Amino acid sequence: MKKVLLLAFISFHSFSQVFYLDTTFVGKPLIKPLAVQEPLVTQFPNGLLYLRTDANLINGELKEPGNFLLNTKGEIVKNLTYKTPFNYDYRSANSAVTPDSKVLISQLVSESSYSIIKVSHDGAIDTTFKFNNPKRYISKIVLLKNENFVLFFHDENSYLKHEVYDKNGKFIRTLDPSMFTSSTGAQLTDIISNDLNEYFLLLIDSKRNVEVIKTNTNFEIDKNFSPVKLSGIEAYTHKLQRVGNDFLVYQSGVEGLKNKVGKYDRNGAKVWDVSFDKISTFDMGVSFFEQSNGSIDLVYFDYKHLKIKANGVVDSTFYDRKLHKNTSFLHAFADGSYWIMRNKSGVIERINADGNIDENFRILMQVQKQLFPNQIQKLSNNSYLLDFISHTHDNSPYSIRYSPYPNAVQVYDNKHKLLHEFFDSKTIWKTYKTKNTLVVRGDGKFYTIDEANQMIVSKDTLEANDLIDWENNFVYRQIKSDSIIRYETGKGLDKNFLIRDQRISNFSIMDDKRIAVETWADITPAQRVNYINMYHINGMLDNSFKTIVVDHTFFGLSGGIPNTIKNADGLIVNQMAVGEIANIVKQQFLKYDSNGNPDKNYQSNIYRGGYFKQYQKDGSIFMNTVHEVKEYGEYIIHNFLKITPKGKIDSSFTLLGTNTVYGFEFFDENTLYAAGQNTLQRFIKQPLMADEYFHYKALPSEMAWDRAISTPRKPIINTNLRNIQIEVSGNGSFKNEFIVFEPKAGVTTITIKDNTNRILARQKIELMRIYPQFIYDESQFSTATQPFEFKVQSSSGMPVKISIDGRNEATGSIMIDPTKDRTLKLKLRTERNEQYEALETVITLEQLMPLATEPEISRTKIRYYPNPVTEKLIIQKDNLLFDAIRLVSINGKEGETNLMEYADRYELLMKNVEQGLYLLIVRTKDRQFVYRVIKE
Secondary structure (H helix, E strand, C coil): CCCCCCCCCCCCCCCCEEEEECCCCCCCCEEEEEECCCCEEEECCCCCEEEEECCEEECCCEECCEEEEECCCCCEEEEECCCCCCEECCCHHHEEECCCCEEEEEEEEECCEEEEEEEECCCCECCCCCCCCCECEEEEEEECCCCCEEEEEECCCCCEEEEEECCCCCEEEEECHHHCCCCCCCEEEEEEECCCCCEEEEEECCCCCEEEEEECCCCCECCCCCCEEECCCCEEEEEEEEECCEEEEEEEECCCCCEEEEEECCCCCEEEEEEECCCCCCHHHCEEEECCCCCEEEECCCCEEEEECCCCCECCCCCCEECCCCEEEEEECCCCCEEEEECCCCEEEEECCCCCECCCCCEEEEEEEEEEEEEEEECCCCCEEEEEECCCCCCCHHHHCCCCCCCEEEEECCCCCEEEEECCCCCCEEEEECCCEEEEECCCCEEEECCCCCEEECCCCCCCCCEEECCCCEEEEEECCCEEEEEECCCEECCCCCEECCCEEEEEECCCCCEEEEEEEEEECCEEEEEEEEECCCCCECCCCCCEEEECCCHHHCCCCCCEEEECCEEEEEEEEECCCCCCEEEEEEEEECCCCECCCCCCCEECEEEEEEECCCCCEEEEEEEEEEECCEEEEEEEEEECCCCCECCCEEEECCCCCCCEEEEECCEEEEECCCCEEEEEECCCCCCCCEEEECCCCEEEHHHHHHCCECCEEEECCCCCEEEEEECEEEECCEEEECCCCEEEEEEEECCCCCEEEEEEEEEECECCCEECCCHHHHHCCCCEEEECEECCCCCCEEEECCCCCEECEEEECCCCCCCCEEEEEECCCCCECCEEEEEEHHHHCCCCCCCHHHCCCCCEECCCECCEEEEECCCCCEEEEEEEECCCCECCCEEEECCCEEEEECCCCCCEEEEEEEEECCCEEEEEEEEC
């Protein structure tokens, strides 16, 4: 539901700044071996281990990603060829081994929807297990002694819920904390069971007070059990762990308090209690296991290991013993050994019972990944530095453009020869460009590259966000969120310097060596305000500087975009706030002089802006952007903008031949390098004379097939050059001053030349196939009590193939019996043609067909009016969450509408819609509704 504000920017210049893509230059992505985070490792009672990994398994030989059986020596017993149809959820709590040597595993079946399957140790799925209640977020599977299991999950409002299922996946009952306690806001967070079919439940109230109770298999409270009660003042993490038929309670202490482990017998009597200093910052990542001698081992996620003897005494030989950094516990064995995994390394190792690492055991997992250029920096020695990042993150300019965590760094000379590379698959790198060029490693080492491109390793250490003032040999560092300290390089901490302020978010060193410090405060839950103050080089507040106050409502969406940049005579501040229409980000640049006075003549107003980086001496800013403007009936995405010294958009500045720009750097006035979505790109400025100007408004680089062929485009050119020639090749042609596209998908190339055959602009446009829409009346399902004919059309015009639960396919329609087909799945698919992609979807009938015994309120209907409609259709929200609202003609074409959202309703503006019959398609989280609407 996009709300778009139409903007137009016009400026006039006597010269043109057009840069076009140099297609002779190719920057390739890196192919590097990256480690896996967490494989799925499950131990069967016979000692075999089931390993599921999406990485290559390297254990003496290369194995493709898949499913493996390993013995306790780490040797591959069997390579399971069975390919699972869905993605596993790898969180370790989300699997359990059943008594029949099978694994319950949660898996992703659709967007934000997890189900559970049962897999045997040979990789086969148990078809007798049928779980028909996918959940939005499964957090834990707890297997009970009677083979039932409890599912911990979060609903769409993020509330923790609990349901009990039998061993075949059939729903039994819901567990509500109010069944077990009257405490306010209590949540059930843990359940364990023993060999006597006794269940112990951990409940936490709204003040984080803890109560452990005991129930039988029917979850009836055992009144003879003395509840274990603990104060929430002392700890913020609590866990239950079974030991024999008794249990442990683990508490991680709040700030300044110790961690505790208490052992209780099955009747609630305390056996022993031990406390120890906090040894982990990741207390939720602690794993327990009991050794055969009764001792308890605790392995923390951040590499610490603690052993408690059977009598409740801490084993000092193991206390605070460091393993590898960021180690996670995997599985324990009967001989007292256990497996660990070094996080971000993909290396599994075995720890013997005495705590020593088994030097003869090693399992290595790797995956070959592509790393793409993220940002480029020109160095003073005429070379350049590239950092690379994996595009597994969101690819928007907000999130990836200014990531502080590149995965690799390379340095090239001016002839593009590789000089240095930094990569080891697990180190985080941060790059700097200062007067002396630095590459800073995650372990604190940093490297200076001199004018001869030689690299020197410094003995001083840095942290990832340190700022360096080389002229004065200072290193500035923020500690916690309220202080900035300073080091003198080679000398250590400057004890005479300290800047203290609340909620420091950023700081920068000005050209005059003053320090601009940003702080923030939340005025309301939806509004954040930033404050900028100035400090002298000695750390004292500059009282002559007027505090700058900036509205930064959209701070949560900035993705690391800096709030300020230094300008020649002060600061330019990036303000991001809510625009005139609710979901549009209004990005505004504000200019201040060196004393904090605003430049009232500076006016910048941008919507959907992006990361801004550079300014020229005249005060111009260059930025990437997702700026969207409707021009000549088309939505144009501007991927790169120049802001003039007065804050206006310079419309004579154009990049041609690319649709995505992240990092960028001007090497000279005629050459621009930019990190695109997949490659490093080079742009060359047009070779125009001083009195010549040329501006070509590029068309979208990608167009939907049907929109492209329906409307010929007239090139928009502003120039004083005569005899301009336009050549169109590939999937289009140039006829009667218009670009005409052929009726098929493909690439069209536009080349613009002058009468001397100079290439002034070149652009490639790809015509994309579009996805069809399935058109059907879903309201039939909610009211049907007898067999009915379900009809489906496709906007592609191709016939729709329909099948129920894998049976023979029908075309166009199929009979559905609500009394027999409720639990089955309905599969719809179309073929691909020149215009449309193939499309396939699966409808779970049980989600659409309420039982006859369900109240009428569950048979949801959408309220909309008036019908027939002339200008505005009202759609009531009625507490429903809508994913999409569309208006489609009966031949599958989208209607030209605008959608406005209000607190209680949507308004579909249909003034420009032609008269006729339309289908109103409304999509909620798990339902689709189709209604007929008449436009008069």
